[in-house]
Amino acid sequence: MDAEGLEGFRDFVDNRSSALLRTAVLLSGGDRYAGEDLLQNALAKAAGRWERIDEPEAYVRQILYRQQVSRWRLKWRRRELTVAEPPETRADTDASSAAELRVVMREALSRLTARQRTVLVLRYFEDLPEADVARLLGCSVGTVRSTTHRSLARLRVLAPELAALGPADAEFRSSRDHSPVEVRP
């Protein structure tokens, strides 16, 4: 990287790293340090081809999401947990208030697989349509739809308190539903 590229890279990181880090932490299930690792890797990769990147933010974000998914492909689950039963203490908790439900939801999110969480973050935090999520992750729209469906079902297993809530829109649709999807212009 030449001096100009270096300055551009520094400017980009100074201006955008806080926003990117927020996404990275969510992708990592709320683990700040795993989020920093994830972003560090993505930025290091971007730095390697900085002068050839047209849209740095889109490029870095794509690496962030795909890194998470490829971690899943490698079955690298160092920070993920698979629990057969929901924790006992949760079942008796009267998590009626919205704040308590958010705590329960946070905990459940951290127990999803990286792929499940990535799809939910893209759909519900970045508010991306299914087609965009599919393009970003390099998979089909059907896969995004079924992963979303399964992830929501998993959240309900992990957090029985969510039973009181109405189903998400995605839960109304079958994962086998192949009806036309919205596409961004």
Next chain:
Amino acid sequence: MNVDDLLRDTLREQAAEQPPAGPGFADWVLAVRRRRRTRRLVTVVAAAVAVVAVAVGVPLLDSGKSDVRPSGVVGRDRTSAHPDQSPPRELIAAGSTALAAYYIPTTVKKSATEKVTERTYWLFDRKSGTYVKAPKWSFVAVAPGMKTAAVLERTLPASRIGLLDLATGEVKRWMPVGHKVGGLSFSADGRKLVATTYTYNPDANFQPADPNVGEPEKPSSRTGFYVFDVASGKSTWGGVAVGGQRADGLNTLINNRQDFAFTSDDRYVWAGVPSEEVNKLFYDFTGAEVPAPQNGDKYLVSYIDAGLSPDGKHVAGDFAGEAWTTSSYVIDSATGEKTEIHGQELLAWADDKSLVAWDIGKGDSGAGKSEFHARLVLVTIGSDKEVPLSGFLGGSTDVSAGRWKPVFAQR
């Protein structure tokens, strides 16, 4: 509200809570990238050895010597300092070491003649990035990598050892013991655990009911140690006598709590001995005394926690106080030669040349100023610079309120 709304709100709330990325993030990324490129050049040669090293977290290459990577954790050698926090709320770390936990000791009177020093631990929680109180445990040893800790329940000595998953706060496995345990320490590679066995609480102190009677005779209840293979849970126990006046004239009497730890190569265990002539003794895993290993271990100081540097070339020594009001010795492992370094007490090596230490503030060095007004600092061999890492300890003596004791681990 449906699940959609709750999911959106939760994610937004969690995102909004994140503090901004620290200044210098770009430089950090560039440094990481430079280091990786260097490392890539030697990867092929090191590949065979790396299979072992990745699993256990041993620093291998000179190019990454400040980048110990225990069990899959991406190396971060950034210094994380919070000079306004005491006890710390957020991570304190430098180089390859981090403050994995701290504890606050309190003295509880059990009877007219017995007092017990109890520890309350705060463990670093990666998820929240803060230290979280863990009142269940009376003793905690954090394994290299800061993913697992070995813990003992409240009543000491304990009849089982827990392996705590630091990510979830849940005990993954209990290891029952026949001889009760009062102290724990991991090997440098995290694969072995030495558990010191006692028949009575090692943190109990006895005082005569009548202060004029003098010190009561109450020898340490230490009986020996277990060496556990952490993966399989298998263990061996070696008995060690508490010591006393020996035929060779040396006194090997020990403190009530005198825990064993592994030597730097994990082949033997050692424990301190208060007598200055003896200072420490080494044992094989059956409990038989062995001569001091012919490496830096022979210069270990029983009450200085830092021990050997990662490259084994230096040993953290005792208080010096010659060149500066507060300073310590660093001993050359090969020659035994001592050099002075800033720092009142050396706690943990951050890399081959730097250590985390307690030290007093600049204004505290004058005559009559408090030696107890100390904070964590980063000091470096051959450097006059001290980087503050924590706020100052509260209280004016070592038993005052506001004192906390650090527990370091390789991160």
